[in-house]
Amino acid sequence: MSNPHVLILGAPGAGKGTQSARIADAFDVEHVTTGDALRANKDMDISDMDTEYDTPREYMEAGDLVPDAVVNAIVEEALSTADGYVLDGYPRNLEQAKELEDMTELDVILHLDVSRDELVDRLTGRRVCDDCGTNYHVEFDQPEVEGVCDDCGGDLVQRDDDTEEAVQNRLDVFDDNTQPVIDHYSDRDDFVAVDGERAPDAVWDDVEAAIESNA
Template identity: 65%
Template sequence: MDPKILILGPPGAGKGTQSERLATEFDVEHVTTGDALRNNKDRDIGHLDLEYDTPGEYMDRGELVPDAVVDAMVEEALSGADGFVLDGYPRNDDQAAALEEMTDLDVVLYLSVPEAELVDRLTGRRVCDDCGANFHVEYSPPKADGVCDKCGGELIQREDDTEEVVRERLEVYHDDTEPVLERYADHDGYVEVDGDQAPDDVWQAVREAVRTNA
């Protein structure tokens, strides 16, 4: 079985964690927009007549890469995969329409998590300023407050994990990405999963949803 899986959900819902486990369990590709763009950061996109000539120029400035570029990168990543877990795309209805032209989907998973929990998860993240290791003040705290277990470096809160920025990210999600769910609500393989559980419990539900619907 080589299922084609789309996983949706707001920032902090646990899409990355569950996608990695699905890719391993079902031996399929884990495709993320972040990886696709990083792998093609220096690709020449001058023929598209956009503001910049490479995806990296948008990324380095912290700007959103245009849909036309993201669509092309995702399509290329999916073209070589018999089965996949797609995470981080589509982010808006135009991208969802483009995805429909690229491939069929067997299963569409939506991880549902209350907003208050999302804010707690995202604002509680801490990252080692030296080695990049990830911790959480509540769910996976370091042995010593503010100190990395792995290298002894200082743990910091990234700028995009502050409450103000997190709430802005969630607002963008509600405005742009949440409406995409309506497109998939009638899909035969659409399953909403309660993401407000322990990761292993979410995993059991996610795995069963794929086994049942793929």
């Protein structure tokens, strides 16, 4: 199999980034994320669209959400130049899912299925070095010295969006907007649900097998 087109879905904290990186490495495809695509195309001329600003950069600098029409165009550009890909972080709603169907053909759709309680534990337990940005976890990936980064000695902090309240809000948004996307794809023959609550290596075994079987 060569150049598979993979879509990976899952809630925040499900492990999409970890598994996407392994997919990109194992199958020699690009890891396409909405954030990276936006940053790479932040100066794209969107003046011909009915938008408030003329470039994505202006939305990002203003702290405003980039409109779906702009995100769709940027993702389409990223996929059109990719020689195989794993798409992570898009589509986030049904409208984007319908746009994606016009952009490309998917070989396999992976859903990393993780319970809400486990997602909350993973996200609220995350700690980040305030200096270098290295990630740790209070249960799964502890530093040698509590509260101190192994790499640079900086202080480990909890990000504002990793507090219990913020995490619950993020998961509510996911349930409202993106869970319908998963439901939309779930009856397709190329949809594969993977138990994401296990160790990353165990999850990877199923992810790799699903791609090899479907692509």
